Amino acid sequence: MNTEKIWLVTGASTGLGLVLVKMLLDRGHKVAATARDGDALLEAVGAKLEGQFLPLSVDLADERNVRRAVDATMAAFGRVDVVVNHAGDALQGSLDSLSDDALRGTFDINVFGMLNVIRAVLPRMRTQRSGHVFNISSILGFDGGHAEWGAYSAAKFAVSGLTEALAAEASAWGVRVSLVYPGAMRAVPDRGDAPELAARDPLLQASGGDPVKAAQALISAAQAQYAPLHLFLGRDAFDQARGKIQSVQQELARWREMSVSIGFVDERRLAA
Numbered sequence: 376m377n378t379e380k381i382w383l384v385t386g387a388s389t390g391l392g393l394v395l396v397k398m399l400l401d402r403g404h405k406v407a408a409t410a411r412d413g414d415a416l417l418e419a420v421g422a423k424l425e426g427q428f429l430p431l432s433v434d435l436a437d438e439r440n441v442r443r444a445v446d447a448t449m450a451a452f453g454r455v456d457v458v459v460n461h462a463g464d465a466l467q468g469s470l471d472s473l474s475d476d477a478l479r480g481t482f483d484i485n486v487f488g489m490l491n492v493i494r495a496v497l498p499r500m501r502t503q504r505s506g507h508v509f510n511i512s513s514i515l516g517f518d519g520g521h522a523e524w525g526a527y528s529a530a531k532f533a534v535s536g537l538t539e540a541l542a543a544e545a546s547a548w549g550v551r552v553s554l555v556y557p558g559a560m561r562a563v564p565d566r567g568d569a570p571e572l573a574a575r576d577p578l579l580q581a582s583g584g585d586p587v588k589a590a591q592a593l594i595s596a597a598q599a600q601y602a603p604l605h606l607f608l609g610r611d612a613f614d615q616a617r618g619k620i621q622s623v624q625q626e627l628a629r630w631r632e633m634s635v636s637i638g639f640v641d642e643r644r645l646a647a
């Protein structure tokens with residue numbers, strides 16, 4: 376069975392994106408990947424891989440730039456099977472301390488950049504009647520109760536909301552959508568793609584999620600018969616999600632009477 380797929384990964388110059396691209400190439404997939412500096416990306420990936428790897432210089436906040444990148448991917452590989460909207464940028468600071476520019480900047484890359492990619496790729500997937508979109512949110516896009524992280528959290532909640540809607544829209548065309556919530560991940564420079572190493576490294580296991588294992592999880596989810604809509608990555612993400620769900624369930628139960636009490640009452644039906 377031919378399991379080779381065409382992947383498009385955004386923000387692949389560092390972190391999880393870079394690890395993922397290297398792992399995909401190693402497994403024989405074809406990969407188009409973006410960073411603002413395509414040459415630096417090529418250097419980071421460390422291989423020419425003619426015909427298998429397409430590094431693209433893209434500012435994701437620029438819609439025309441993004442459309443050109445998707446056109447180039449189609450021209451090189453003929454289709455796109457899996458898109459990983461990985462690019463993102465964290466912003467820390469209390470809500471009243473951050474400038475308008477900083478707030479809009481975080482939405483530009485985390486939300487509008489992602490929407491640019493979705494708008495460029497989805498029509499292709501609709502025509503193909505297949506595809507899988509992974510949108511990388513954050514556990515802070517599910518559990519927003521963290522001081523100093525409100526702006527980033529708001530942007531990632533936007534990612535979560537738009538992704539749930541996308542899943543509802545795209546399922547009609549056979550396109551799968553997964554919303555990924557990583558917890559804290561360690562930066563792993565030059566780790567290559569040796570997952571066994573990660574499993575044996577006690578330091579890596581002790582603090583933060585391992586991007587190598589996260590990349591493996593994405594590939595496994597792409598191959599799964601039923602794709603997850605909500606995928607939490609990391610023990611911290613899992614525990615935080617469970618805590619948030621439990622506290623919302625408790626409040627739902629405690630305030631149920633008031634919640635359901637505000638509907639209109641049909642006086643005529645009551646009188647009948």
Ligand SMILES: NC(=O)c1ccc[n+]([C@@H]2O[C@H](COP(=O)([O-])OP(=O)(O)OC[C@H]3O[C@@H](n4cnc5c(N)ncnc54)[C@H](OP(=O)(O)O)[C@@H]3O)[C@@H](O)[C@H]2O)c1
Nearest residue numbers: 386387388389390391410411435461462463513557559560
């Ligand atoms: N690291 C964590 O602990 C963590 C936790 C939860 C969620 N996440 C999410 O996971 C994803 C990756 O995180 P990471 O820590 O691996 O990120 P990272 O190493 O900081 O990589 C982010 C990527 O985004 C790209 N990027 C940033 N601004 C861009 C722009 N304006 N236009 C185009 N590309 C841009 C960068 O590419 P260039 O700068 O080369 O263009 C880079 O390749 C992000 O969405 C992040 O929010 C991370």
